[in-house]
C-alpha cells in the first residue's frame with residue numbers, strides 16, 4: 001500500500017521547489033515592471049499571454065493536465081500583473097487624480113432636488129442627510145433630477161438606489177452610466193408603508209390601490225390577501241397619496257408613508273402591511289463634481305468587461321489581491337449589445353489608500369470601460 005507520509009514528503013519537496021521558482025519568476029517580473037515604467041508599455045500583453053498558454057498546453061500531457069497547467073499559468077501571470085501594477089503605483093508616473101478630497105461636504109445653504117413630491121420617501125431621505133436650511137425642490141422623473149444637477153441648477157440630487165425587500169432601482173443604475181454625475185453620499189431610510197384612504201373610507205370600501213411599483217412589490221403578501229383590489233403603479237408613493245386625495249373616491253387607497261398621509265389629509269386604514277419589518281431603502285446623493293470626504297469608506301465603480309471566459313473573475317481578483325472587501329455586485333444589460341452586461345461593484349476603502357489605487361489601476365487596465373462612480 002502507498003505510504004501517505006512518504007507521498008506528503010515528496011509533495012512538500014516539490015512545493016518547496018515551486019515556491020523557490022515562483023519567487024525567482026516574480027523577481028524577473030519586477031524587472032519587466034521597471035522596463036514598462038520606463039517605456040510606458042502596457043502591463044497586460046494579451047498576445048504574449050496567449051502564446052505562453054499555448055506553449056504551456058503543448059508541454060503538458062493529457063487533456064486534464066493541459067487544462068490544469070494553463071489555469072495555473074493564467075493565475076501566475078495574473079499575479080505577475082498585480083505586482084507590476086503595485087510597482088507602477090509606487091514608482092510610475094502619477095495618475096491624473098480626477099477626484100478631489102474635501103474635509104466635509106456642505107450640507108447647509110445648498111440647493112437639493114429630489115424626485116417625487118413632499119411626503120415622498122426621497123424627501124425624508126433628503127431631510128435626514130442635509131441640514132434644515134437648504135433650498136429644495138422636486139421633479140417628476142429620476143432623469144429630471146439628474147438633469148438638474150448636470151445643468152448646475154441644483155447642487156445635489158437625492159435618489160433611491162435599492163430597497164432591502166424589492167431590490168435595486170434599475171433605472172437609477174442605468175441613468176448613472178448616462179449622466180456624468182458622482183455619488184458623494186448615501187442615506188438609509190426605514191420605509192414603513194401604511195394603507196391610506198379618504199377620511200371617511202373604511203378598509204372594506206377599498207377596491208383600487210395606487211403605489212410606486214416598489215411599494216406594491218414590498219407589500220406583495222398583504223396585497224395577495226386582497227386579490228380583488230386593482231393595483232395601479234404610479235410614479236412614487238406620495239403621488240399615490242395625492243391621487244387618492246384628489247380623486248375623492250372612497251374605494252381608492254394608496255400605499256405610502258404615514259408622512260404622505262398627513263400631508264394629503266388621508267386616514268391610515270391599515271398599518272404593518274409590509275411583511276419585512278426591516279424594510280429600508282438606500283438613497284444616494286449625487287453631485288456634478290467628483291469630490292469625496294476625507295473619511296469616506298465605500299467606493300462604487302461601474303465597468304464593462306470583454307465578453308470572454310474568466311474576464312469578470314480576473315477583474316474582481318484585483319480586489320481580492322489588494323485585500324479589499326467587496327460589499328455588492330450588480331449587473332445591468334448594455335443597451336444595444338444583446339447578452340452583454342455592465343457591472344456595478346461597491347467595495348470598502350478610500351481613494352487615498354494604496355490598496356485601492358493598485359486595484360483600480362489593474363481593473364482599469366483590464367476592462368474595456370471603468371468609471372469610479374464615487375467614494376462616500
Ligand SMILES: O=C(O)C(=O)C[C@]1(C(=O)O)C=C[C@@H](O)C=C1
Pocket residue numbers: 029032043044045046048049052076077078080081
Ligand atoms: O512579458 C511581459 O510583458 C510581462 O509583463 C510578463 C507577463 C508574465 O508574467 O509572464 C505578465 C504580464 C503580461 O501580460 C505578459 C506576461
